[in-house]
Amino acid sequence: MTAGALGTTGRSGAAPFAPALSLRGVGKSYNVAGRQSTTLAEQVAEWVGRARTPSEANRFWALRDVTCEIGKGEIVGLVGRNGAGKSTLLKVITGVTTPSTGDIDVYGRIGSLLEVGTGFHPELTGRENVFLNGAFIGMRRAEIRQRFDEIVEFSGVEAFLDMPIKRYSSGMAVRLAFAVAAHLDADILLVDEVLAVGDQAFQDKCLGKMREVRQREGRTVLFVSHNLAAVASLCTRALLLQSGRVIADADASEICRMYAAGVASTTSNEVDLTSVPRAKRSAARFSAVRVSGIDAGGAAIDTIHSGGSVEVVLTLSAEQRVSRAVVGVDVMDERGRPAAGVSTDASDVWFDVDAEGARRVTLRLHDLRLRAGTYTLGLTLRTMAEVLDEVDAVVRFEVEVLPDAPYERWPGWPQAAYLPRFDVRVE
């Protein structure tokens, strides 16, 4: 067997290749010009008028021309920025949505790990939800009954089994969901960004389970995560996605290096804030913001690493003169809880903005030791007397954990976003 016969997949070894998944020219497009959902009256008007064929310009390709073969027993990571097409790829493979182009062959039963809450009903108890969740991913009731004790033990929520799931914490719910999926006898397991929840011990347990599953049963796993450390340690191979295309297909650690180095980056984007609705008019406001990571040499890079530095460049404009203004930046986690914050007055920096004038304020936040995930910025412009402008959650960015992060363990529960440096002494 020659390397050429294996195509671009970069696999090696003498074992005969048996496919688990085969994708040929798979693409998925959405019509962005017309709304997808119309009322009956609008639809009738369209039928009477002309047939609705969205022009190529109105099509958004969430996924484009993906061709690859994934072999039995491989653990493949999917890496890419938000909107790169990772989740769409998983949806197309599971059959949740139909591809617009191309074909997929699936050799075996697919199980996908559901997002927290998707397969759960809040009013049902933990026990009932195990059966419901199991049924959604295609398990038989007898199969669930048989493995019920194992599932419950793995989840560690025995004590709450007869409590409605609406009273569970999200951590407990996700543990139960993972426990069900991990015990599914699927040939191909799809895992989408679930390790973001749960404490470290449970995450370790999940990663261990996934390795064990693969070694013992030869199952195939497709794994989406922003936690590059997990991808590098768990996966044998990874695909790097950008704007719906697979731009690299190689060894997992190689892909993580490429991604971290910003190969997948787009040009750093400035967000226009002038059109964001405000509650009131004021003398001055934010007009634009740009967020980027900065490397050790101080150059702007597109990925933001946990423990690295972030540069926030704010542009302000004033209608009337403002004196002694202060700018504050809060970093908020996915649930809108503040994780870190800075304010210029903490460094005793106050500044004036002339009428019809503008200012550019550059803030660098260093050693931002946040857990992997999506964060948003809360921006505040104020004087001693009043708040002039507030913009929340318009700017979002991803924080990734590098494989060689300066810390190995990441605490979870309670799920604090910020991890300070610390010492510990036990006596």
Next chain:
Amino acid sequence: MTVPLHANGAVPATTPLRQIRSTTRRTPLDLAELWRYRDLWLTLALRDVKLRYRQTALGVAWVVLLPLLASGIFTLVFGLIAKLPSDGSPYFLFVFAGFLGWNAFQNTLQRCGIALIGNTALVTKVYFPRIILPAASVLASLLDFAVGVVMLLLVLLVRGELPSVASLALVPLFMLLVQLLGLGLGFVSAALTVRFRDVQYVLPYLIQLLLYASPVAYGVSAVPQAVRRLYLLNPIAPLLDGLRTALLGRGDVHWLAIGTSALVSVTMFAVGVLFFLYQDRQYADVI
């Protein structure tokens, strides 16, 4: 790229368990897959049953109370005030028996209608044969019906008017036809509601209208002979009339009309399934 992968002959080309093609327009009716997912149907149906009266003070008693209340109101309005004939039975029992069949039809149809849009998260995130969602509404309807039938028979027993076994044996057959009709219409409305939310506003009115065009508050015998043929073209009418006749054990079964209704019900069911499958590919994108 794919050809050389298997070309060395060492690996026998296995057949894929599932083939996803962008070119097929309609999701094929895969009975084997539906059979594999039969436990999901059961689990979903049980979920609906369990959830209905959870966190209510009266609990399961509502299954009994709701048809009693509806029958009470109808007895007051149509029995006592409008004095509609009830073919020899006490009006309350007459209308109660009518409501049993009607509710089984209406519950299935209404729950089907919201089966997809009420489970948006599932439809956009998880794969399973979608048709299971509306189909799962049948069980709750049938359970309510069964409870109602037991109550009715107890009352008839006390009154010494228990219908014959031969008469009762027709009940499951008529109920099957009622459910086929309800599901057929339900599949269509479930699929349409995904695109046109208008359906969920219009449907309750149509159902209300249909209630008065059906033999619930009155019997078919009360319909003037001149328009009775036309009246019996409403496919649910002969079925509800047949159900009540079988349950109360009095009156005649209009077999010709029921035969026509059976044909319509089966056809409607098939059309509903096909329509649902034709729309299947867009649910996750449009919902």
